[in-house]
Amino acid sequence: TTKPEEMKAQMEKMMTDTQAWMAKHAASLVETGAPLGKTKSVTADGVTDTRNDLNYYCVVEADTHEAAAAMFAENPHLQIPTSSIDVIAIPHFGM
Numbered sequence: 001t002t003k004p005e006e007m008k009a010q011m012e013k014m015m016t017d018t019q020a021w022m023a024k025h026a027a028s029l030v031e032t033g034a035p036l037g038k039t040k041s042v043t044a045d046g047v048t049d050t051r052n053d054l055n056y057y058c059v060v061e062a063d064t065h066e067a068a069a070a071m072f073a074e075n076p077h078l079q080i081p082t083s084s085i086d087v088i089a090i091p092h093f094g095m
Contacts, residue, residue: 017076025060025071033058053084065089 002010022029033056041050056077062068069087077083 014076014079017079021075028060028062028068028071029058030061031057031059054086059090 039050072085
């Protein structure tokens with residue numbers, strides 16, 4: 001079990017590291033994002049509570065999907081054991 005003071009120190013380091021990552025990539029950050037909360041699943045049969053591993057989002061702009069993914073290679077979130085970051089393309093459809 002992680003001691004509360006160690007947990008606090010880890011969280012503070014993560015926040016500092018995240019702020020540095022965001023500053024490094026500020027020119028590419030379109031939306032700095034926000035935490036994500038509880039999830040609902042909507043189908044033709046109704047609405048139900050559901051779970052997923054998504055806990056935060058942000059929007060970046062890059063020349064390619066690969067370049068956007070590479071931007072996250074050093075993201076502090078990856079310090080969390082077994083964590084991952086999904087990079088999803090948002091097509092512009094000529095807009």
